[in-house]
Amino acid sequence: METLFFDGSCGLCHATVRFVIARDRAARFVYAPIGGETFMATFTTDERARLPDSVIVRTEDARTLVRSAAIVHLLGAIGGGWRVVGSLLWIVPRPLRDVGYRAVASVRRRLVAAPRDACPVVPSERRARFLA
Numbered sequence: 001m002e003t004l005f006f007d008g009s010c011g012l013c014h015a016t017v018r019f020v021i022a023r024d025r026a027a028r029f030v031y032a033p034i035g036g037e038t039f040m041a042t043f044t045t046d047e048r049a050r051l052p053d054s055v056i057v058r059t060e061d062a063r064t065l066v067r068s069a070a071i072v073h074l075l076g077a078i079g080g081g082w083r084v085v086g087s088l089l090w091i092v093p094r095p096l097r098d099v100g101y102r103a104v105a106s107v108r109r110r111l112v113a114a115p116r117d118a119c120p121v122v123p124s125e126r127r128a129r130f131l132a
Contacts (some may be wrong), residue, residue: 002028004056042058055071069097
């Protein structure tokens with residue numbers, strides 16, 4: 001199982017979680033807020049200090065993916081046509097992908113309203129995949 005960490009106060013991060021959970025038919029991911037118990041237990045103090053305020057994926061083999069690498073990984077993992085989109089993005093050099101990611105991240109709070117709750121609204125049968 002892989003963990004998708006997200007900013008609980010970011011509407012775009014919530015939209016990303018809703019997007020992934022709706023397409024994650026294999027239940028490959030669990031979800032946890034950045035700063036929550038799972039996040040604190042997963043990363044050391046030094047690791048947390050170096051992590052960006054970003055979507056973060058912790059893979060089954062304990063790799064930590066951030067920014068565009070996390071998004072490309074998510075797209076590939078959910079499969080279907082999204083795997084093709086992820087593959088096309090992977091062709092773009094990571095520094096260029098990250099420029100685009102940072103550009104969107106810099107305006108994300110203006111693009112999507114902040115959520116009312118730290119946990120995205122999901123169907124009850126999928127709530128067990130959310131960690132503290």
